[in-house]
Amino acid sequence: MTTIPASTLMATSEGVRTRTVSWTDPARARFHLRDRDGYEQLRAIARGVAAPPPVAALLGMSIDRVERGRVVFSIVADEMHENPMGTMHGGVIATLVDSAMGCAVASRLPAGTSYTTLELKTNYVRAVVQTTGALYAEGRVVHLGRRIATTEATVKDEHGTLYAHASSTCLISGPPSKGPVS
16 A cells, blocks of 8 residues: 655645635624623624624534524535545534534623633534535523533534534633732
């Protein structure tokens, strides 16, 4: 078996595709949305009034629905998402569910409050291929406490076929304190 060096593969232009990704400075979007609660921030992004985060532009994700405690993201399976086996890379699906679940939490948070994912578990039940088409990740808040939130999500196609399901735990943090912490 002959191994072709990666440098040789990169030097050929046969089959090469290019993609240009443009995005808005995320710090500007955060600044313009800073006084809105999470629900209003997400609605502004979904309506196109505020720019989505750069990762959404990079992967081709969009927010399709925003309710308090429930957010639906979508993505269209594309060859740019493929792993060497020709299926969508699991990390893309993990990003999709993490976004849906985290934004479901954010939709319930007041202005000046944020969250971060502490734990993420994703179960893949069916391979996603380029012909799968659009996928929808629905994230829902299961529990929202003062410091901890738990969420769940499903990933389905337009026919309702399940491709993955997930759960996560998020840490909620308020605005920075204005004085020394004792």
